[in-house]
Amino acid sequence: MVDADQTFVIVGGGLAGAKAAETLRAEGFKGRVILIGDERDHPYERPPLSKGYLLDKDSRDSVFVHEPAWYARHDVELHLGQTVTAIDRDARTVRLGDGTVIRFDKLLLATGAEPRRLDVPGTTLAGVHHLRRLAHSERLRDELRALGRDNGHLVIAGAGWIGLEVAAAARTYGAEVTVIETDPTPLHRVLGPELGQLFADLHTEHGVRFHFGARLTEITGQDGMVLAVRTDDGEEHPAHAVLIAIGAAPRTALAENAGLALVDRADGGGVAVDESLCSSDPDIYAAGDVAAFDHPLLHHRIRVEHWANALNGGPAAARAMLGRPVSYDRVPYFFSDQYDLGMEYSGWAPPGSYDQVVVRGDTGKREFIAFWIKEGRVIAGMNVNVWDVTDPIQSLIRSRTQVDTEALANPSVPLDSLVP
Template identity: 70%
Template sequence: MADAHETHVIVGGGLAGAKAAQTLRAEGFSGRVILLGEEREQPYERPNLSKTYLTGSSERSELFVHDTTWYAAHEVELHLGSSVVGLDRQAREVQLSGDGVIRYDRLLLTTGAAPRVLDIPGIDLGGVHFLRRLADSDRLRTTLQTLGRENGTLVIVGAGWIGLEVAAAARGYGVEVTVIEPLPTPLHAVLGPELGEFFAELHQERGVKFHFGATVTGIEGRDGMVLAAHTSDGQEHPAHAVLVAVGAAPQTALAEQAGLELARREEGGGIAVDASLRSSDERIFAAGDVAASWHPLFERRLRVEHWANALNGGPAAARSMLGQEVVYDRVPYFFSDQYDLGMEYSGFVAPGDYERVVVRGDAGKREFIAFWQAGDGRVLAGMNVNVWDVTEPIQDLVRSQRPVDPERLADPSVPLAALVE
């Protein structure tokens, strides 16, 4: 256990960083805890920025990890609007913009990820949106409200989770929506064509238009505002606003400048850490969206950009900072809400790295569980759609790595727990 004279610094004021600070205190660390957040908002959770907060069905106050008094009450030194511009590993110091320097005994990097920006004409027009921060969601919500009143059109570039959730929110406001996606279905790289087509139909029934097989080559505007998006197949898509949702890149500049090992591109990039979330420097740890950690179950590095990874990875890194034995091997998990559909996904499948998709339940009624199986029958991942309280047995199936008969897997009369026995 670190002693009371030590200083543990956390760079990154999101969910992972806030939960790490909470865990340091809960585990009895009595030294200084300094949490540096680049945003001026206190730490908050991001999922509802594209879900209930964007639709107006939840309040701003519900987003925050802790109430405003928690940090002072637990002697966590919270610095908002603090950009870290340098890291000196030899001196064990982080440099702040404005020439401030903070020394650390242990350092945790939870710097997250940033939206990928397209290098195309018109990307800097006033009507072009990205969605990562609370301020982005505030601005986008105002835009959707205006477009809904004026029968406006939103073009969404990218049919991933953010793109689809915003499409659902926009339709709730009455906005006309066109989604442009280069792959053949939504979520193609994540779910494959079988379930990608399922999500296409879900949105098409609500009036969303898809344009597959093309990329956006430019955004046309006048007087700073958006008029249309142009695609690689020569088509023009009228628009009053554009959301660019083409993924996020881990914010590794600080780690790279300091010479920390980075993960390979095929591992998702990010800061390379071991199963205890320790980097190539024994005093520096990483968690959340920026960390590519060694996963003992999948025997590879994984970088997971989802809420559960930040929620659980931050505390795991904090315990590791305190010298506890930590093996961070949780099964990846995420969730999504679109219209009246709720889903949860557990597991990991590399694109194309599965033999079959097995469906248990009624996909037509949108109440089912889909399983991705390897050629040897192992369950790689499972997604429950409008079926609840099954996450634990699905994760048990993934973790067991045991072959499962596809017919039994598809049979609702066979309890999921029985497939692990």
């Protein structure tokens, strides 16, 4: 029985951690709730950092999960700007960077992920950026404004979601943009060759230059400032700023040092948790980007680095910590906005996991739904500039039943009618 004498500690001051704290109080937990974050800002949401906030359309206050006064009002103790340096599983304590030791009855790891680094010369030059934190977005926004004003050139290493969203923002500010990508199309490892070209065409129409099949090998500069980048095929591209957007790695060092079970890096990494988000230690849970969980619906262990997983995973872990029965089976979901294209993606269809892609609508007009099919079953769907279809797409995925692909491709057949 959970009572007022217990202490639940949350390590990680992002969306997953903040929503977990909120859920603990909403579910009636009367004990201590301590949330520890290594940033000085209150917990905030990350999608605006490459979307509305980067474009100066969203205010700074709008990115925070709760207003600052919410935490004191709900008796959530905040330790901001503090790093947890160690977990002592025997003593049931965490140690902070300033030496403070905090005892816990249950512990949630919501430590998130961090940008992967390029191990090449020149990454310490002024004008080299990563995008993960609020301060990163603010520095990058200032840079994009200056590049747009001065007709400057931004080079982006990586054509994933972050790279493309920043490319769209940079062009909106008026900067010149070159994207360097090792794969043959943008988003190749997410959307495959079938739809990656659509995003290449979209950005090319807006003036972005792509250099595919190449790897950035050096950033050159003068007087500490970026001047150009070089790639492994001998090409050189002018640059006044560089964004490294080659993915993110789960922040597992704390869990690893504590002896918790991890997933191999080749399989995506992360803290290994079961369907209730419980780790190999029955009193320690993980949620958000750092958690690699057994998905009850997909029958596969996955790690999801998207907003919806933090939004829903934090509350699920909180309920599990309270002893509630939890089977975390949310269909993975994310969204992106680039220029006049808006999209939503539901499901899980990594390369090699599907047989075909079925399209409903007009890809030329960029108004369509794409479905990834495995053995006649929908395993993922992406709607592009078509709205209010996420529920039927997710229902098709959940049903795990075979569908008539001709009907699936026919816009005159209501999607709801294909759901058993």
